Amino acid sequence: MDEQPRARRRRYRRGLLASAAGAAVLGGVLVTLPWGGQAPPPAPTPQERALAAVTSGVPAALGDLEALTAERERHLRTHPRDARAWAELGAARVEQGSRLADPRYWPRAEEALRTALEVRKDNVPALRAMAVLANARRDHASARAWGEAARKLEPGRWTTYPPLIEASAGLGDDEEAGRLLEKLAELRSGPAVMVRAAAVYRDRGWREDAAAKLADAASAAGEPAERAAYLERAGQLAWERGDREDALRHFQEAVRTDPDQRAAQAGQGRALAALGRTTEALSAYRTALARHPRPEYALELGELYESLGMRPAAEVQYAQLRERVGLAAAHGADEELVLGRFEADHGDVEAAVRRLRAEWKRQPSTEVADALGWALHRAGEHEEALPFAVRATEGTKGGGVRSALFAYHRGMIEHSLERYGAARRHLTEALRINPWFSPLHAPRAKEALARLGEPSVQAGPESS
Structure with a gap:
């Protein structure tokens, strides 16, 4: 047989093989595959997204957290001695309570974390999550103790340092917070570290440095819930320096990025009131309190009503503040600071001092x-x-x-x-x-x- 036709046929077969490697026909639909013939990895499930967030100390979406807690609860019914699963369940419940401003999650989170520690005493993720829980309850002394226990076991685990820094700041130990931040920066870089650095810089009065860190963190954030949380903090910083328009832009972008970012909704109320857009401000505060009923937001809305001469409406918010503080105390949280502030200006001054x-x-x-x-x-x-x-x-x-x-x-x-x-x-x-x-x-x-x-x-x- 002539060599030229044989050569042409070999080239044709090689072309077919190459085409098959680059594409696949599935159900009549041509699916182009990347070079190497391998399909892209599947997108992470909601459970996987939430787990990645809570184990690295970054905000997670509420829907993802619900999926993770439901999956871990099912798993633990048949594997009750799985210490890691108990720690992950507890950490997820801590995050849920924080996202929802609902202290009723705290006892259930603590129960899961203590079970994790009963199964395995040197469970560092559980110790770290206990520190996060204590900070959420404003028990910074306990947060420091839990965090130090985790650091003693694994001093090179970077996720232990953010709750320790927060605890030190809450105890007024700014020097220790600075030392811990330096250690954290040696171990890790990325958005979570930038945000913690921004908090320390803000407490030192370095507002420009704090704002730069938050901008970088928001740009580098992975999931929408994480980015929205960092935008909300940037909005807080802009508000503190009196930039109403910039604060409002950050808060609005945070809510667009994650509609469950209710802290940013309250921030919008703050900025809108300062801009004289009172009707919009009242609406923003009400929306925030409907889904994220933090006592300080009730105090802010009550004072806005009072400034407008609407005393009965203000009293409704002050009653809600007392109710939320009582609920927090019943579930192990400390809201004495906001209650003391309220009493000093609107209630029993002597009780505020005590x-x-x-x-x-x-x-x-x-x-x-x-x-x-x-x-x-x-x-x-x-x-x-x-x-x-x-x-x-x-x-x-x-x-x-x-x-x-x-x-x-x-x-x-x-x-x-x-x-x-x-x-x-x-x-x-x-x-x-x-x-x-x-x-x-x-x-x-x-x-x-x-x-x-x-x-x-x-x-x-x-x-x-």
């Missing part, structure tokens, strides 16, 4: 220092109040965060002590940081400044 003194002994953070100082001032104890206000606002004392509310509190305390120069400076600072920091207190800061007037040139330099 609650916040006890909270200061448990966890002396910047936020508690500010709240206790303000409660003491409201109770007429201005001299005792001032050191706490200084602690909350002076970087050398630990209060590096730039907060308009904290500066306002200090200015009003100093005004009561007739330290008018210092009062003028701190009230001015509060309004410079964020002129819209509170629908109730921002107008009062302006009124106090107006009463103080300009400093007298004849009087010479004012004392602090």
Whole structure:
């Protein structure tokens, strides 16, 4: 046979084989395969997405969490000695409680995690999840203990460090939080580390650095729920510096990315109120509270109603705040800080002082220092109040965060002590940081400044 036809036939067969390797006909549909003839890996299931999130300490979608908890519960009915599954179930329930602002998840989460530790005492994921749970309950001392137990067993496991950093910040130990962040950065990079760094930077008053970290984290986030959570934190940071429009953009993008991001919905209410879009603000707050009933959101909405002269509507929100705090306490959570703040301005001032003194002994953070100082001032104890206000606002004392509310509190305390120069400076600072920091207190800061007037040139330099 002629060699040329044989060569042509061989080339033809090789072409057919190559075509078969590059494509497959399935049910009459031509399916193109990637080079190498292998189909792409299947997309992760909801359970797999949720598991990847909770084991690495990043936010997970609510639907994925429901799928994971249901799957783990089914598995554990036939495998009750699976310590890893118990730890994963507990971690998922912690995340569910956080996403829903529902403390009724905490006891069930704790039960699963303690079962995991009974089956296996050196279960590091369970120890870490116990630290996350304690932080969610605002029990930062316990969170530190659980986190340190996990770190002792596996000091190189990076996921232990974020809850330890959060616990240190909650206990007012900013130096330890910084050391832990340095160790975390040695072990890991990525969005979860960027977000934790942003929180530390924010507490130090490094707002530009914190904003840059959050922007990078949102860009690098994997799943929509994770990205939305980081956008919400970026919105909080923009709000704290008084940028209403930027805050609103971040909050709106967070809700578009994940409609279950109710913290961002409340953030929209905050920003819209500052922009004078009151009807929209009230609607945003109501939507947030319907799905994410955190007591602080009820306080914010109540104060917005009060600023509008709608006292009965405000009282409804204040009653909801008390109800949510009671529910939290019944399930092992500590909401004494928000309750103390509420009582100082709207309820029993003496009770606020008692609650916040006890909270200061448990966890002396910047936020508690500010709240206790303000409660003491409201109770007429201005001299005792001032050191706490200084602690909350002076970087050398630990209060590096730039907060308009904290500066306002200090200015009003100093005004009561007739330290008018210092009062003028701190009230001015509060309004410079964020002129819209509170629908109730921002107008009062302006009124106090107006009463103080300009400093007298004849009087010479004012004392602090």
